[in-house]
Amino acid sequence: MSKSSTDLGSDRTVAIDFDEILYLCGRDGVIGIVKAGAGQWFIETDDDEIVLFTDEDDLFVASGFGTDERMIEGIRCMLYLVREIGSPLIVLSKNHPASGRLRMVVSAGRETTIECGITPGTHPEQDVLCGMEEFDGMRITGVKDGVQLQNVGLSKIDMRKSRM
Secondary structure (H helix, E strand, O other): OEEEEEOOOOOEEEEOOOOEEEEEEOOOOEEEEEEOOOEEEEEEOOOOEEEEEEOOOOEEEEEEOOOOHHHHHHHHHHHHHHHHHOOOEEOOOOOOHHHHHOOEEEEEEOEEEEEOOOOOOOOOOOOEEEOOHHHOOOEEEEEOOEEEEEOOOOOOEEEEEEEO
16 A cells, blocks of 8 residues: 655645545545446435446545544445445435444545535435545545545645555
């Protein structure tokens, strides 16, 4: 796994291949990003099953609430389960008791904004994802051959890439 400490005070595009995962490791949380590729995915809510179609450069983004190596490995496993195995994305109701116990959440699509003030696992829109305060407001967009990171408020993060 390659690792670098990076100042991301402004927008930045990072190249990633389909078989790579990009980790953004902060003080309190980790973001994992992989290309979704063209496909069909299912989002399950209490009332509906939503079919989501992704394009080649769309992303799966996982947000983990913790920073140890177990969390990093858990994010890799979760992204593998969703992309490679086709596990559905589960959306909980706003008052579901499991929301407080979620240690990571996943979104899918072209663009995801990280928000620290939302309830984990309760947003079927897939354009917003709960994350730690250090990532609040960060926008992650899939672009050709990479990922664009915008509104990154961290002075330093560890950026890691590894094979999926």
